[in-house]
Amino acid sequence: MDxxxxxxxxxxxxxxxxxxxxxxxxxxxxxxxxxxxxxxDRAADAAQEAFISAFRSIASFRGGSFKxxxxxxxxxxxxxxxxxQKRRPTTPLEPDTxxxxxxxxxxxxxxxxxxxxxxxxADELEHAIQHCLEALPDDFRTVVVLADIQGMDYSEVAxxxxxxxxxxxxxxxxxxxxxxxxxxxxxxLLPSAFRLESEEI
Amino acid sequence: MNGxxxxxxxxxxxxxxxxxxxxxxxxxxxxxxxxxxSAYDDIRFARGILRxxxxxxxxxxxxxxxxxxxLKPPLPRTYSFFRFSSAFATLLxxxxxxFNAVSPRLAVVPAPFGMGGGCEGGCGGGGxxxxxxxxxxxxxxxPAEAEAAAAEMLPADAADAERSTETxxxxxxxxxxxxxxxxxxxxxxxxxxxxxxxxxVGAAGGLILFLMNQAAKRKWK
Numbered sequence: 356m357d358x359x360x361x362x363x364x365x366x367x368x369x370x371x372x373x374x375x376x377x378x379x380x381x382x383x384x385x386x387x388x389x390x391x392x393x394x395x396d397r398a399a400d401a402a403q404e405a406f407i408s409a410f411r412s413i414a415s416f417r418g419g420s421f422k423x424x425x426x427x428x429x430x431x432x433x434x435x436x437x438x439x440q441k442r443r444p445t446t447p448l449e450p451d452t453x454x455x456x457x458x459x460x461x462x463x464x465x466x467x468x469x470x471x472x473x474x475x476x477a478d479e480l481e482h483a484i485q486h487c488l489e490a491l492p493d494d495f496r497t498v499v500v501l502a503d504i505q506g507m508d509y510s511e512v513a514x515x516x517x518x519x520x521x522x523x524x525x526x527x528x529x530x531x532x533x534x535x536x537x538x539x540x541x542x543x544l545l546p547s548a549f550r551l552e553s554e555e556i
Numbered sequence: 557m558n559g560x561x562x563x564x565x566x567x568x569x570x571x572x573x574x575x576x577x578x579x580x581x582x583x584x585x586x587x588x589x590x591x592x593x594s595a596y597d598d599i600r601f602a603r604g605i606l607r608x609x610x611x612x613x614x615x616x617x618x619x620x621x622x623x624x625x626x627l628k629p630p631l632p633r634t635y636s637f638f639r640f641s642s643a644f645a646t647l648l649x650x651x652x653x654x655f656n657a658v659s660p661r662l663a664v665v666p667a668p669f670g671m672g673g674g675c676e677g678g679c680g681g682g683g684x685x686x687x688x689x690x691x692x693x694x695x696x697x698x699p700a701e702a703e704a705a706a707a708e709m710l711p712a713d714a715a716d717a718e719r720s721t722e723t724x725x726x727x728x729x730x731x732x733x734x735x736x737x738x739x740x741x742x743x744x745x746x747x748x749x750x751x752x753x754x755x756x757v758g759a760a761g762g763l764i765l766f767l768m769n770q771a772a773k774r775k776w777k
Contacts, residue, residue, distance in 0.1 A: 370627060374619040385614040399615055406618050410625050477610065484609055502571070503606035509573055528567035529560070531602040532595075538605060 362421060365413050373410050380422070381406075383505060384429045390500040391433040393489050401436045405429040423514035426507070430497050430515060437493060487537035494518075495530040502527050566596045570603060622776075629776035635768050642761025649754040652746040659744055 358379075364372035384405060388398035409428045416424055469477065488496055494516075501512045502523075512527075513520045568574045569582050586593050 368627070370620060370622060370625065377619050378617075381614045381618045382611065384618070386612055389612060390609075395615060399618075402614070403618050406620060407625055410620055480605075481609065484605060499606065503603050504609055506607075509571065524564050524568050524573065525560075527571075528564040528599070531567055531599045532563055534606070535598040535602040538602065 358421060362413070362416065365410065366416070370410070373413065376421075377406055380425055383422075384425065387426060387429050387500055387505060388433050390485070390488060390504055391430065391493075391496055392436055393485055397436055397440075401432040402429060404435070405432040408432065420511050420514060422507070423511040426501060426505070426511075426515035427517065430501075433497075434493065483538060483541035487534050487541070490537055491530055491533060495526050495533070498523055498526040499530040499534065503531075562592060563595060563599070566592070566599050570596070570599055629769075629772040631772050632768060635765065638761050638764050638768070642758050642765060645754045645758035645761060649751060649758060652751050652754065656745050663744075 358376070361372040361376050365376065381402065385398055385402045388401040388405070389395060392398045392401060405425070405428045408431070409425055412428075488499070491499065497516060498512055501507045501515055502509070507515065509520055509523050509527075513523045516523065518526075565574060565578065565582055569579055574582065586596060
């Protein structure tokens with residue numbers, strides 16, 4: 356995929372080219388939105404909004420890292436969603452189990468290759484991390500999601516967040532420290548395999 | 557350990573974002589400072605656990621449709637010309653209707669008392685306005701004085717001839733005004749043919765615009 360050519364084509368209004376770009380980035384954009392918002396449906400909505408907004412403003416893209424540019428669009432969409440949520444808080448409805456109890460994460464365990472215990476571990480791990488991520492301030496969460504979950508380097512994170520590099524370094528360090536503190540409380544819940552790995556780190 | 561500064565350095569070191577000289581210094585301190593080493597482990601743990609998070613696949617395709625982004629089919633260049641001409645013709649047509657509706661009412665409105673304007677030619681068949689009678693009287697008096705002077709110098713028949721050509725008779729202005737009055741009293745209307753032409757232009761323009769739109773949409777699909 357020649358990304359530059361596709362971007363140029365999209366800048367001239369070619370929607371098919373932009374859709375090719377979307378196919379390349381949609382998992383990354385959705386994951387970022389999911390980790391920032393913590394809800395799959397709202398993350399999907401934010402991702403869709405982000406792509407619509409990106410297409411409308413793609414003429415303003417002046418080169419550089421397109422990944423950082425698209426990440427800035429999705430983080431902005433997530434911030435909009437968070438603001439909306441603060442104005443009108445809602446309680447998500449979780450599906451019930453056979454016993455009539457709420458099922459916490461019905462879709463997380465969808466991988467058919469996992470054994471039930473592996474699914475349980477993955478579920479617990481993801482729950483614990485998501486809980487700790489949501490405890491972070493929005494700015495810190497965005498930086499840590501972009502740098503540690505999406506694997507972006509500091510300059511890309513700075514471009515995506517529109518903050519100086521020094522601020523990124525500071526936020527990332529503080530966020531990691533807070534996450535560590537938060538995850539201490541979940542150590543017993545973490546899967547055994549992960550506990551062993553984390554001890555080896 | 558030196559507070560948050562050291563934490564930032566440790567975090568940057570972990571990501572390979574520290575300069576080589578700073579890295580060497582930090583590595584030396586890590587060997588001697590157990591508190592710093594513990595903080596380093598914490599940060600490394602946090603980063604490690606975040607990287608363990610499974611990447612999720614998007615639940616659906618986020619590909620955009622033209623409707624979603626509000627894209628409209630490209631229209632030919634002449635479209636704007638037809639749009640302008642159609643709109644202009646419609647406006648003019650409305651103006652002609654409005655003008656034709658208002659014009660007769662303006663024509664029959666009597667002049668307010670003492671204003672003089674509007675009915676100077678005589679409204680409703682009344683006599684000439686007083687100020688119009690004055691010039692006719694002056695016109696008869698002033699030539700009369702000139703005649704007396706001229707009569708002394710010119711022969712009688714020449715003076716008569718001159719009088720007949722230059723001095724109007726006192727009744728002439730009244731006759732002239734009487735001829736103008738009916739013309740000014742009639743309302744000026746825009747001919748129906750113009751309205752028909754404007755209607756045709758407006759309707760034809762609208763039809764052409766509609767056809768252009770349909771053709772562009774068919775091509776777009």
